[in-house]
Amino acid sequence: MSVAALRQVEVDYAGRGKALGPFSLDIGAGEIVALVGPSGCGKSTALRLLAGLEAPTRGEVARTPGRGETAVVFQAPTLAPWLSARANVALPLELAGVGRREAAARAEAALARVGLGAAADARPAQLSGGMAMRVSLARALVTEPKLLLLDEPFAALDEITRRALADDVLALWAQAKPAIVFVTHNVEEAAYMADRVAVMTRGPGRIAGEAKVAGPLPRPTGFRTAAAFRDTVEAVSGLLGQGMAA
Amino acid sequence: MRRLAAIAAPVALIVLLLAAWEIACRALAVPAYFLPTPSAIGQALIADWPTLLASAWATLRMALMALVVASLIAQGVALAVALSPTAERAVRPLAVVLQVTPVVAIAPLVLIWAGIDHPTRAIVALAAIVAFFPIFSGALTGLKSADPDLERLFDLYGASRGQRLVRLRLPSAVPFLLEGHKVAAGLAVIGAVVAEFVAGSGGAQGLAWRILEAGNRLQTAKMFAALVVLGLMGALLHALLEAGEKAGLRWWRGR
Numbered sequence: 001m002s003v004a005a006l007r008q009v010e011v012d013y014a015g016r017g018k019a020l021g022p023f024s025l026d027i028g029a030g031e032i033v034a035l036v037g038p039s040g041c042g043k044s045t046a047l048r049l050l051a052g053l054e055a056p057t058r059g060e061v062a063r064t065p066g067r068g069e070t071a072v073v074f075q076a077p078t079l080a081p082w083l084s085a086r087a088n089v090a091l092p093l094e095l096a097g098v099g100r101r102e103a104a105a106r107a108e109a110a111l112a113r114v115g116l117g118a119a120a121d122a123r124p125a126q127l128s129g130g131m132a133m134r135v136s137l138a139r140a141l142v143t144e145p146k147l148l149l150l151d152e153p154f155a156a157l158d159e160i161t162r163r164a165l166a167d168d169v170l171a172l173w174a175q176a177k178p179a180i181v182f183v184t185h186n187v188e189e190a191a192y193m194a195d196r197v198a199v200m201t202r203g204p205g206r207i208a209g210e211a212k213v214a215g216p217l218p219r220p221t222g223f224r225t226a227a228a229f230r231d232t233v234e235a236v237s238g239l240l241g242q243g244m245a246a
Numbered sequence: 247m248r249r250l251a252a253i254a255a256p257v258a259l260i261v262l263l264l265a266a267w268e269i270a271c272r273a274l275a276v277p278a279y280f281l282p283t284p285s286a287i288g289q290a291l292i293a294d295w296p297t298l299l300a301s302a303w304a305t306l307r308m309a310l311m312a313l314v315v316a317s318l319i320a321q322g323v324a325l326a327v328a329l330s331p332t333a334e335r336a337v338r339p340l341a342v343v344l345q346v347t348p349v350v351a352i353a354p355l356v357l358i359w360a361g362i363d364h365p366t367r368a369i370v371a372l373a374a375i376v377a378f379f380p381i382f383s384g385a386l387t388g389l390k391s392a393d394p395d396l397e398r399l400f401d402l403y404g405a406s407r408g409q410r411l412v413r414l415r416l417p418s419a420v421p422f423l424l425e426g427h428k429v430a431a432g433l434a435v436i437g438a439v440v441a442e443f444v445a446g447s448g449g450a451q452g453l454a455w456r457i458l459e460a461g462n463r464l465q466t467a468k469m470f471a472a473l474v475v476l477g478l479m480g481a482l483l484h485a486l487l488e489a490g491e492k493a494g495l496r497w498w499r500g501r
Contacts, residue, residue: 053398067404078395081499082417091413095403123500143403 001029002062003147003179004050009059010204011045018204020045021059025198025207027147030177032170032217034190036236037200037208038244043183046205047072047149050181065147068096071140075152077132079124079139085111086120089139096143110138113172130161134168141172148173150182154189166193170218187240191232192219199239208243211235282467290467291474298456298475305442305452306479308366309434312373316430320378321423324385328415329407334386345379349437353444369441369452376437377430384426388419417498424494428487435480453479 010021020042027033027050035043048054049061051072063070071092079088089107094100111120114134124132133153140148150169154162166189173180184190190197191213199208214228223229264284270276271283278286291298323341327334349372356375360368392414400410442454453476460468 048398051398051402053401070402072399072402074395074398076395078393078399080396080414080417082420084500092399092403095400095405095409095413125499125501 001064003027003029003031003064004181005060005062006046006049006056007060007062009046009049009056009061011042011049011054012057020049020204021056021206023059023200023206025181027179027181029146029179031196032173032180032182032194034194034197035181035183035200036185036187036190036197036240037205038202038240039185040203041200041205041243042203043200043205044151046200047151047181047183050147051149063147065145068092068143069146070149071143071145071147072149072151073133073136073140073153075155077124077129077136079132079135081124084121084123085116085127085135085138088124088135089142092139092143106142107138110142111135113141113175114138114168129157130165133157133161133165137165137169137172141176144176145178148178148180150180152183152185155185162189167218169193174218187233187236188224191229191236192224197232197236199236199243201243209239211239279464279466282470286467287470287474290465290471294456294468294471298453298472301451301453301456301472302475302479305435305438305454305476306483308369308442308452309373309431309438312370312438313377313427313431313434315370315374316377316434317381317427319374320381320426320430321385324382324389327386328389329411341379341382344375349376349440350444353441356441357445365442365445368445369438372441372444373434373437376440377434380429380433381423381426384422384429385419388422388426389415391422392418420498421495424491424498428491431483431487432480435483439476 005024005026007024008022010023011019013019023042023046025033025035025046035046037043045054049056050063051070052061052063053072055061079085080091083091086104086107089110090100090103093103093106098106108117108120111117114137116131116134116138119127119131119135122131124135127135136153154165157165169180170193180194182190182193191211195213195217197211197213199210200206201208211232213232215223215226268283268285271281282290323337327337352375353368353372356371357365357368360371396414396418397410400414405413438452439454442452443458446458453472456472457469457476460466460472
């Protein structure tokens with residue numbers, strides 16, 4: 001069953017010309033799709049279309065999740081500096097009209113799920129980059145979304161934190177299995193986290209090709225050295241090369 | 247050690263300059279009405295201390311009243327303007343005209359409107375005009391400075407206009423408001439002093455009046471004493487506001 005789909009969408013920006021398309025992508029329920037492509041190919045634009053934050057100039061966007069059932073994690077943690085971690089996570093619930101006490105309780109539970117139960121009272125400035133990104137993840141998960149969109153969420157983090165967070169995201173995904181679309185520059189990260197990698201051409205981006213990733217999700221220890229992983233990385237790298245030449 | 251040097255260096259320079267001044271005045275026998283010695287200024291400061299303190303308080307009180315008036319009006323207008331692009335287009339040019347018109351030029355008009363018998367009202371009004379712009383500008387910039395991704399998040403979760411204002415735009419504006427108030431407080435003191443000069447009346451009994459009064463009587467040491475108090479008051483106010491801004495920002499971002 002499809003959760004969201006972009007059908008032959010194109011996006012034109014005044015003064016900048018075409019940013020995306022024609023571009024099509026279908027996201028199945030519980031599926032993890034990585035969107036890989038060169039800078040400026042329109043990956044983030046595609047994500048904003050899926051989130052309903054932007055409308056296409058041409059083409060169609062189909063989405064089954066209702067309001068509050070789509071969550072986005074941005075490249076930066078995007079936390080309100082004046083709010084505690086708990087209040088930041090509770091924000092989407094409170095905007096949806098959930099009572100303050102219930103929202104706080106659910107926020108604390110979400111923080112505990114990302115391993116930050118003890119940091120509920122901390123302000124964003126008191127958290128490390130990785131911790132702030134976990135809070136951002138907790139905020140996205142607190143509404144129990146059907147579609148989770150991640151826009152290069154680990155780009156600003158060091159390699160060790162990136163890998164730890166990738167495993168955390170997969171473990172969290174396994175609990176409720178929302179459909180996930182995540183944008184990344186990193187081919188290995190895409191092959192590790194997704195069960196399908198969609199590779200885009202350079203801007204205005206189109207689909208250059210797709211690669212399926214074999215193997216169970218969440219990934220078992222040592223998956224990065226497995227043949228399936230290496231094969232996908234090679235296939236995606238090949239598609240990326242074709243996309244750049246296109 | 248570095249902290250000590252930071253304090254010692256300016257103090258040493260001031261002591262050195264004062265000593266040079268004292269020696270030069272005595273050696274060249276400079277008349278006291280032209281340039282009094284620092285020791286004479288010190289004596290005037292001690293002798294007139296109660297009057298100067300009362301006048302400093304009068305000026306400070308007028309400046310603070312002006313700051314409150316300017317703060318209320320500027321924030322109210324900024325809020326209205328932030329909510330309506332049409333209101334912004336209407337108000338901005340007027341606000342800029344108000345900012346670039348010298349307060350000295352408007353003062354006679356304000357004095358007539360306030361009534362000759364109420365110089366304090368006129369001084370507060372003029373100082374408020376000077377203090378208005380930094381708060382208005384800071385509030386307006388702040389209200390529009392929310393993180394674009396947070397704005398998108400509010401879009402995503404279908405926030406109402408009220409929720410967006412109260413939960414995103416107003417808190418985002420806090421650092422800009424703190425900065426605006428810091429600048430405005432300094433300007434309010436300047437505005438109050440300038441307005442006192444223009445009013446040229448003893449009705450308000452502020453520091454500027456003490457300077458005018460001493461100048462008219464050629465009591466130059468007293469003029470300097472009033473200037474010293476004015477400078478000290480300004481420095482103290484600046485330090486207080488800087489500390490207030492830092493504390494405000496610490497509260498805002500939790501560290």
